[in-house]
Amino acid sequence: MSPRASRASAAENATVVTSQKVREGRTDEYQRWQDKTNRAAREFEGFVAAEVYPPGAGEENEWVTVFRFSDMDHLTAWLDSGRRQDLLQEASELFDGPPKQEVLQGGTPAQQAPDVVTAVISHEVKPGHEQAFLNWQEKTLEAQEKAPGFMGSELFKPVQGVQEHWVVVFRFDSREHLDDWLESDVRSALLDEGRKHFISYDVRKVGSAFSGWFQFDHGKAGTAPPNWKQAMSVVLALYPTVMVLNLTVGVALEKLSVRGYIGLFFSNVLSVSALTWLLMPLVNRGLAFWLVPDRSRSRRVQLLGVAVVMLGYVVSIGVFGLITHQIW
Incomplete structure (x- = not known):
């Protein structure tokens, strides 16, 4: 069209x-x-x-x-x-x-x-x-x-x-x-x-x-954040979700001798549910200053948003490294 x-x-x-x-x-x-x-x-x-x-x-x-x-x-x-x-x-x-x-x-x-x-x-x-x-x-x-x-x-x-x-x-x-x-x-x-x-x-x-149903942008195009921002935000919430599930549900399913492909299905259901109704709403709200186009026009805000997300990555990796005793 x-x-x-x-x-x-x-x-x-x-x-x-x-x-x-x-x-x-x-x-x-x-x-x-x-x-x-x-x-x-x-x-x-x-x-x-x-x-x-x-x-x-x-x-x-x-x-x-x-x-x-x-x-x-x-x-x-x-x-x-x-x-x-x-x-x-x-x-x-x-x-x-x-x-x-x-x-x-x-x-x-x-x-x-x-x-x-x-x-x-x-x-x-x-x-x-x-x-x-x-x-x-x-x-x-x-x-x-x-x-x-x-x-x-x-x-x-x-x-x-x-x-x-x-x-x-x-x-x-x-x-x-x-x-x-x-x-x-x-x-x-x-x-x-x-x-x-x-x-x-x-x-x-x-x-x-x-x-x-409405654009809510007073005639301007592009109310959704660009794909690269969406991807960075999803990773920020997805990584700790998968790690927590692996360390809890994954271990429990392994002890119960649940087949791998069935265990993976349950893990996917839980991770998607956690992302949809818990973590992504929190991430979107916390990063609204960076994700909402009309509120992230300046270069300073753009760099600040990237820095916050990268810091979140580092903190998550460090926390789970300590938990699994695999800090190098």
């Missing part, structure tokens, strides 16, 4: 983000109903994917659903369909209040990043203030880029006849960093300034990157 065709395809994507507060004690019923709704959406032409995000710890019982279709016509056909209206009527007693919904046109698929949290903020912009609102958003982004943990944003314009609000979707590398930004004095001052241009706004936080 040519770059032009790829951009055109991305521009046609359409996503609906809905948040709905579920009544206390009705969560199980809601989840069954949502599964039924997801199955119904899959039967419609143009369906791409659906995701459901539960509320975070300590938050109200507000669930977020995300449906993506190949274009706006197919999405609106689903939203306006009799099938969906019947499903909403069926579940009316499960919900506490009306849903909040934004329809977003565009959004470029991107590589999923681990351990991120997404914020969806919709604004009701005053008529005639559209350009002033855009200028204010640019100023806000400049301040936001300096906030710890910021990983990018996208701005979605209203869709005539479907979505009247302007929606900003941005993400941080942790909920703590997102909350720090949302509660910061800098953002508070920016909001006071922005209220001249919008009537109201609504904030929703989702503990996900929407599976990489």
Whole structure:
């Protein structure tokens, strides 16, 4: 596919983000109903994917659903369909209040990043203030880029006849960093300034990157780190994982006379699991200053990142050399 065709395809994507507060004690019923709704959406032409995000710890019982279709016509056909209206009527007693919904046109698929949290903020912009609102958003982004943990944003314009609000979707590398930004004095001052241009706004936080459905780079290409950085990071986590498994699980399997090829299978399962859910998230978070392209532009940061990884190699080799009594 040519770059032009790829951009055109991305521009046609359409996503609906809905948040709905579920009544206390009705969560199980809601989840069954949502599964039924997801199955119904899959039967419609143009369906791409659906995701459901539960509320975070300590938050109200507000669930977020995300449906993506190949274009706006197919999405609106689903939203306006009799099938969906019947499903909403069926579940009316499960919900506490009306849903909040934004329809977003565009959004470029991107590589999923681990351990991120997404914020969806919709604004009701005053008529005639559209350009002033855009200028204010640019100023806000400049301040936001300096906030710890910021990983990018996208701005979605209203869709005539479907979505009247302007929606900003941005993400941080942790909920703590997102909350720090949302509660910061800098953002508070920016909001006071922005209220001249919008009537109201609504904030929703989702503990996900929407599976990489958005580029989160404000129009810039290349949000994933280069391959050589990814390879160095994986080795940093892989080497101690393999060594620990060899010294523990490997020894145990050998004592049990488990055949080598079976033992290797179990070791691979354990190492991949440890890397996916434990070590790589930690490495990615610790090396975010070096891995995230927008935060590693200077030569000093590049060299510092390489030095940190190389130091990690040396420390790991030294530790396991001492453990195995093979230090030369």
